[in-house]
Amino acid sequence: MTDVAALAARVEQLEHKLGIQEDIEQIRKVQYTYGYFIDKSQYNECVDLFSEDGEVWFLGGVYKGKAGVRRLYIERFQTQFTQGHNGPRYGWLLDHPQLQMVIDVADDRKTATVRGRSMMQAGLHETAEGQQRAWWEGGLYDNRYVRENGVWKIQRLGYFPFWHGSFEDGWARTPLDFIPMATEAQLYPGDPLGPDELIEPTPRLWPATDIVPFPYPHPVTGEPIVPDNSRAREGFKD
Template sequence: MTDIEELKKVVAQLQKEVTRLSDQEEVRKLQYKYGYYLDKCLYKEVAELFSDHPDTCVEFLGGRYNGKAGVKRLYIGRFAKVFVNGRNGPVHGFLLDHPQIQGVVDVNADSTRAKGRFRSMMSAGTHESVKDTHPRGLVQWWEGGIYENEYIKEDGVWKIFRLKYFPFWHATFDKGWSHTKPNYVPFLSTTFPEDPIGPDELCSNPMLWPDTRVVPFHYEHPVTGVQVADDDLRAPHFGKDSSTSAPPLTLSEPASQA
């Protein structure tokens, strides 16, 4: 191999690496922008971040909203109705801040799809001045959650493909997470169209605090190259065998890789 051929090979490898790093950053920025829009109840903008692919979905509180229509039903239908009376944008005195942090993004070899894991720590509630006019009354709560998402590049633009959010725990502001009541936020149980703003289907084995099962990692261990064992993703009671725990959580996969 000549020096020129060797140089061309090095340049090609560098170009591929630059593309990979650029795509990782674009996906990370996409998720961060999602968080900024969601914080201010800009649900139309949130919905437009999603792909038009037929396998697009959002998984939330034990329900799966399928396709772009399902995405809009969740954000523009359910969330907008409950939090801001159907408008697009915030309402006075309502807080819903949940930063997107600890992002781990991996892009496939073709730079067409990616997976990302993010953490959210939410502070939310109403100001006392709106307690008589907002349907939630006077309320303050904490929430922690994990995203294990998939992304797709369409016409050169990265979009959210399959958003899977596991709201790991909730707690009232004053009493904290040690005193969270069971079923604090009820899992979705009725599907569309029976529930006009419900999910298209229900997911198996939903979880909330004090259930502490691990949301599976999309990536292998960076040193050993091995996935975490299923039994180690479970959460038995102290001193009990893992077989006594609820089954390990699983991540759904798209029907098509196209």
């Protein structure tokens, strides 16, 4: 290889690495913006972050395609939390800090994975219309991204809430299966607001402690990260 050819190859390699870093920054921006949108109940804007074949994994169910994504964010969340209003309403708190994001872009720069978490503070003020409540929530994201027409979009928003706790009692006294997961009876279209299919195996909340599989290998050894969930549900009877 001539010096010129070697230099051209080196430039091409550096451009590729720089492109991946630019991808990571754009994906991080999209993911963090999702957090800001969902905090303030900007559900229309949330839907616009998804690819045409996007989907959401939430409370044991999968909402598939743009129709499923809209069903969850617009028809369910917007109706339930903000009375059909696209935006915040008085007294409604739903903070979703986006934390510990690990972003991996595929070498062809067409797809990416995002693993992260959120620790939520949520509730309804006593002077607001509705039932006053306050709770803590922690969950993990296992997301997939795709470049669609040159723009990075969410292909899968996989949110696995791990624990809930009331503000008064905390998480140590959370009842088992405090937030029930989706069931066959709740699938769409039987339930007009339900998911299209169920997640297998069915997720369980705290005090279950399952590890959601890592989408990337061990960053030092390069070996697959194999979770041992054999003791994660010992206290459950079923």
